[in-house]
Amino acid sequence: MADTDDGTTPQLDGPIAELLLKTGRYFTPGEVSADLRTVHRRGGREGDVFYRDRWSHDKVVRSTHGVNCTGSCSWKVYVKDGIITWETQETDYPSVGPDRPEYEPRGCPRGAAFSWYTYSPTRVRYPYARGVLVEMYREAKARLGDPVEAWADIQADPERRRRYQRARGKGGLVRVNWDEAVEMIAAAHVHTIKAHGPDRVAGFSPIPAMSMVSHAAGARFIELIGGAMTSFYDWYADLPVASPQVFGDQTDVPESGDWWDASYLLMWGSNVPVTRTPDAHWMAEARYRGTKVVTVSPDYADNTKFADEWLPAQPGTDGALAMAMGHVILREFFVERHVPAFTDYVRTFTDLPFLVTLTERTDGYVPGKFVTAADLESYDGMEPGEGDEWKTVVLDEDTGDAVVPNGSLGFRHTGSGVGHWNLDLGGLRPRLSFHGDPASEGVTLLLPRFDDPEGPGVLRRGVPARKVSGRLVTTVFDLMLAQYGVGRDGLPGDWPTGYDDASQPYTPAWQEEITSVKAETVARIAHEFARNAEESGGRSMVIMGAGICQWFHGDATYRAILAMLMLTGCMGRNGGGWAHYVGQEKCRPFTGWATLAMGLDWSRPPRQMIGTAYWYTHTDQWRYDGYQADALASPLAEGHFSGMHTADVVAQSARMGWMPSYPQFDRNPMELVDEAEAAGADPKEYVAQQLRDGRLRYACEDPDAPENWPRVLTVWRANLLGSSSKGNEYFLRHLLGTDANLRAEETPEDRRPRDVVWREEAPEGKLDLVLSMDFRMTSTTLLSDVVLPAATWYEKHDLSSTDMHPYVHAFNPAIDPPWETRTDFDAFNAIARAFSRLSAKHLGVRKDLVATALQHDTPGEVAQPGGSVRDWRRDDVDPVPGKTMWGLAVVERDYAAISDKMASLGPLVDTLGLTTKAVTVKPDQEVADLAAQCGVMNTPGSPVDGRPALDTDVKMASAILALSGTTNGRLAVEGFRELERRVGRPLHHLAEGSEEKRISFADTQARPVPVITSAEWSGSETGGRRYAPFTVNVEEGKPWHTLTGRMHFFLDHDWMSDLGECLPVFRPPVDMTALFGESAVGEGDGTQITVRYLTPHSKWSIHSEYQDNLLMLSLSRGGPTLWMSPADAGRIGVRDNDWVEAVNRNGVVTCRATVSHRMPTGTAYMYHAQERTVDVPLTESTGTRGGIHNSLTRLLVKPTHLIGGYAQLSFGFNYLGPTGNQRDEVTVVRRRSQEVTY
């Protein structure tokens, strides 16, 4: 081997060097190797001590990171000399079973950088308040002697009020002490409730799963005083509205360990390594098991790195891709070939066999409504009866008779339905299609299409139809084939000639022109996908994410993808189905959390608001809509949106009881009760009468009137104004009343609202008090009037869970909250004490009229049959609370007792029980246990006397665990027993054997603990299997919470029909040029260019958190950047790292450019939640501070998201509501002066 020129052993350098080294080795402390290459040493290494010292530490504490990160990773926090030093991941997750990878070490670089915040210079160490406000308050209080009167005095003076509002966000925060801060906060709340009503108080704090106690502590205060918690899942546009539409479920998804079970994985708009960092390893590992991995994304995203194939679809065109795949699946697996596994599945678990009436139009038919038992003369030999309007109908394959199978909504809330709400078809074989049925005839079907940029059109296709009880009907399956353009012999209409027919939706060739993905590729992938499902028993999975969900028409895209999964029998299977990972809604101990957070133990119902409509209304974004609500309607629409502005649609939805709206009415709800009682009337009837008479108005019908403004907003565990606020500049101007870079024009007169009052002058500065709690400085804290210093995640007790893994585990304080920081729990209790003290004088005991929307999973969802619009103000119906309008309830509030109630578990838990998804359990034993464990309140004469104490965060955590089925086996079994009475099939075996299992807080402190299978969720962990959603439905025959009890392809609501979305359909991105006059993508003049503006999630932050963290900044580019393609950058002379400015009507952003060939031309990315706090100079355009990523976006409310009162299309908090989508936006980008000032 050795090959030296002199043939001897190899040597180093030359002879002189060797001599030198040989001499040297005797003076070297180590042992020099014989060949003189290197030095070895053993023992006595004083030089090593440095690193041993560095490593030494005193203790390791288990904790995690809260809010808005789906990871729920358990971490080891190292402490030395009372100082947090660093963190590494825990590695003690219970095993997921043999021959599979394990969950550990869950974590990511952001979490690993968290401890930087503890002692960072951006740490909020003390309470702060806006200097000008503090001066005013002190002066007024000194003058008037009472905090509430002092606050009222400031609010009554427009000059002083505007002065401190205008100072918001401009520095000038001063240190105050806790007592004074809390007193001001309490005074503002008391004054608001007294003067305007409790529904003028709002709280915002998202994602309870990630720190349930911290969330619940504040929400409990807001709800107990009668304030409204605004939703977050829909507001974040993380809610896939398709989920309630199709499944009747908020969202339920497989844990990431179930990816391993898949044999075909499609990542669609979900950049797993970045957004699900701790879980991404399953993806790489599943590939080694032979799983094929395909990704769909417009850019060469991180996840394409381990994909077998990349389908680079143009942004926002994913629906076209999915429709074309559906076309291939339907043609190859349902028409050309018959796959029993697929047809049996769709017959049993989907609405495909259900009958739909056809409505005649001049030149054909359009799909109408589901046929229900009420439409039949008789069925199954029974006379029509209870719940018939909610019982959907199929045709028996064998007899050809119309049959009403079990499981539809008509069996869910009726006495006669007990034991029949199930998917048991007995011997019934529902007919999928009428094709070939001698009793049928082919009729022309008209369907809307939206693929033409020039405007929507009408497709002429055909379905086989026949008469049932005098109505012309067809099946959903036949409608689907017509919609997808899958022709069959003998049907009228225009059909594609083949996959290569680009002229007809929805062929592979048709989609190629839209998505630019090759037709052959789409046909092949769709075939592989379905073939894999067939071969593997439904183990094709689609991981889908924000890249497709957060578009205006994200729900339509999702439905097209879900259709692929339902057709191929993948839903409800381990290793198959949808895996929507956007936001993490899964608070596994749901019932316990909800009970405490919503204060359901003391008073019901709570006020819960749809976030998007709240901000759309109160930030006056509605005043800048450039279009009317019917601009996006189907050409076949019946005109439900004609002449309406979107604000009118919001108001109509509220009027009809579909969606909540707070403030409720133009009057204080406590005064309404007083008035009613003074008039000797029932308050509910009184309110209905007042509405009928027009003497009482909905607040949302005149949102700019001062009496209808929200007044107090508390934000904790969140950065509303630096992160999620779509239309950030509208927030700044109208809600907060400070400077903004808003450039939009107001809606021209001819497009203004029909019903909602337009005030000439738009208000600026609606909120009296903005309160935030945080451990770091954000746009929200900078814009707040009072900032309370929060404990970090390493300084408190709390609980965490996620949808990504099946465990629940603890936060623990590694150190006590330093400086003057406090946990959210302690802060809210301090506020509550001050509030109660002031309330004794100013509020006392009051009665509050609470209005709530018709709720999903309650009889409210069967209030309005037929899915039709009946507006009591316009149509011939009366306002009847709980039927044609909101439900109304009178709630007594003992304001002086609020702090005691917060700190104890109320009696409604015992008397009314705990209800989740219509399953009620009675936790009497748990209440007794909690009393014994936590102690009881000892305050004779008070309503809290003898109740279990919840006066510490640990006790609250214990109560959450004790009151939830997932963490308390006894309640899990009881819940299933309760549910099986309704279903009529055994279910309790799913939890049986877990009765003795009570997960205690101490258990979660010791190690992540697997949860128990419970009726709170749709899947099963029984026997240690991996969690996949809807396995209980598929395996146990429990219905989905929908109209038919099955998964829905078809939605028959009037508004769905008017928007052309009864069936899966492709809807392209909203045209910002047509609606708002923005220039078209690609337009430019050499100095500027118009591009699509997308805000995907970043590698260096979890929303806005960590984007200011020095470690993350050091690993990236040190501040906000805009990613551009070399072609776009080249057109405007931008080089990598140049300063650029992005401008549209909504605002301005200044940042640096990152030029990469990873980006597609025509699209720019500003990664999500880049704030204005770090390295953001003044803009060239306006001379003011550049904005955040959401300075260029605004809210666009999709009317169909406001549907309510109808089966699965009914309101639930974070279950259904308009999404705060933001991806359809465009912006102009230009190179700005490279001289920047701050």
Added chain:
Amino acid sequence: MKVMAQVAMVMNLDKCIGCHTCSVTCKQAWTNRPGTEYVWFNNVETRPGQGYPRTYEDQERWRGGWERTKRGRLRLKGGGRVRRLLSIFSNPKLPSLQDYYEPWTYDYDNLINAPLGDQMPVAQPRSLISGDPMKVEWSANWDDNLAGGPQLAVDDPVLKKVSDQVKLEFEQTFMFYLPRICEHCLNPSCVASCPSGAMYKRSEDGIVLVDQDACRGWRMCVTGCPYKKVYFNHRTGKAEKCTLCYPRIEVGLPTVCSETCVGRLRYLGLILYDADKVLEAAAVEDEKDLYQAQLDVLLDPNDEEVVEAARREGIAEDWISAAQRSPIHRLIKEYRVALPLHPEYRTMPMVWYIPPLSPVVDQVRDTGHDAEEAGNLFGAIDALRIPIEYLAELFTAGDTAPVDAVLRKLAAMRSYMRDVNLGRETRPEIPAGVGMTEESMHAMYRLLA
């Protein structure tokens, strides 16, 4: 035969997601202190890309590692030791701070304490070196995910070595991540460069360290290390480097980077090698023989002769048994799927890499075939020269054959396992086609997945 034990690492690049958790946990544990702000014992590079410090692989410029003289002797590339001693006060081969990056912070305090003004307060960047405001223009990971691609990646020294054809293909985009720590080389050029004898390789586990008491701050080690994994603490004036977390290794814990790797791609283990063979192996004439030479230095821990020799050297029984059960020995020597990083530096690096299959596979889309089919994948591996040549420049001194062989094994494993996954008959010809048995393929799968 002189048997020595070495704690070594294998990183499976196919599984690396470029998340940088390793970098952060390492930095938090070891170098988040004054003097080492710019130091990342562990860093992760996007490839193609310049790396950290930038273009460190350009040894014509930085002169790291060893070179073989015409006479077959091994000489530090930075110059013979005599010359280096003579030039001890002027070392021009050191990367400047700008080649790493100028560390910075922000005026965070302004966010809290700004007085009432006209604008929202902001934290402006400020140099941690000079204290002056600065525009951030380079970082420890500036070209992450092909950022600045067209302008920056062309300076990647590895990309420069591959053909023009490859450069053109590069426009079609491929990337992967390369996590790096100190290589704890068997033939460390940093140790050989140190004029103070302050650097040493621990005899029991091979960890290369700087004696913080003995270091005189000459910085020859910085030049000597071709991977630029020795850093200069500008506060203490001493060299510092990755310690392979010896305070953890010594008590039976894995390194921080291994334990916290969320991609689960790091394998840590023990190997035995013949110290007497190192120099000979490092001095083979043809660079392309270095991979095999390096493999040959590693000893079979199950060979009785080796075990006896190890005992003679005082290697404890539990260490011998650890070497026998070592996952990395299997990956390196038995399955031969792990390759050394830049063997042409002749330092005998001890962090090995399984090259990524993915940038090959994702190109299969152009061929329009199912990537699970072994035949298609093999075809792709042959046809798609881009990553293979690039990978070969990283791991085998440009020889594509060993890289090709690894990728075929990984591809075969996926094909074979797909049959298992779907409950089909397995096909023994798949493992046989890459020189493996069904059993060894299954065992390799268990180890990798």
